[in-house]
Amino acid sequence: MDLALVRDTYARMTDAELLQLLRYNAAGLTEEALEIVKEEVSRRGLNPGIIHTVALQNMDYAGYEEAHCRYIQSLPCPECGSVVQHLNGTMTYVVHSIIVVTQTEKQLAVACPDCLDKKIDQAMLTTLKFGWWSFHGFFFTLRALILNFRSRGHHRAPEANFNLKKWIAANVRHVHVSMEEGEISPFTR
Ligand SMILES: [Zn+2]
Structure with a gap:
């Protein structure tokens, strides 16, 4: 260098x-x-x-998973600001089909359960409108609806769910800095 x-x-x-x-x-x-x-x-x-x-x-985050989960779950919702329910994670699946091309877009999100429900509703609505306009689209749409339902089933889990852990793993440096230095939000860059 x-x-x-x-x-x-x-x-x-x-x-x-x-x-x-x-x-x-x-x-x-x-x-x-x-x-x-x-x-x-x-x-x-x-x-x-x-x-x-x-x-x-630049530190090693092994052993911090539970502390990171507790910290993120205790924050106000980044969507609506509510502190009533603890935060959790979701994965939305949106399918777009154009003639022969079908694409599924996956996105991780963290918010309060009510806001996560809204995100899933929106993903399902968009998929129902735009997902099935191709031969394969029908199957992709069906699959996305099932996966969205599955994500939704974990929004109100008492503990950090799989998608929250996945989100934390993807943003671990930022989460750790935010946890240690309160004025930095883990949700903005
Ligand atoms: Zn919210």
Whole structure:
């Protein structure tokens, strides 16, 4: 790695760009790159706490699954802001068919159970409108409806469901930083 280039790249960034990078995309920095980051942060007089945020993104998260689940489940719903029910996860399946092409779009989401139900309803409605307009579309539509029903069945599980765990695994660095440093939301980038 060309350290001069790394130094130059950081030096060219605005404070906001550098902070954005360090908050959200600092996983996998080498020791040398981390030293350059520290120099750059102190040269600019930025809050040195950001170095801790970088370290959080580069740690091993094994053993944190339950803590991550409890943390995410305790947050206000990112869709409606409600704190009445604990959050959970879902996977929506939307089928689009155009003549001979049929596509299924899968999407993970985290929200309160009521908002998750709405997402599934929307996915099923869109699939029923646009899913079956091709030879294979009919079968894909049927399959998507079954899978959406299956997702819906786990929205009110007392514990973190499979889809929430999957979402957390996909966003684990961000979830961990957010859990440790309260002002960063795990739902926005
Ligand atoms: Zn909600």
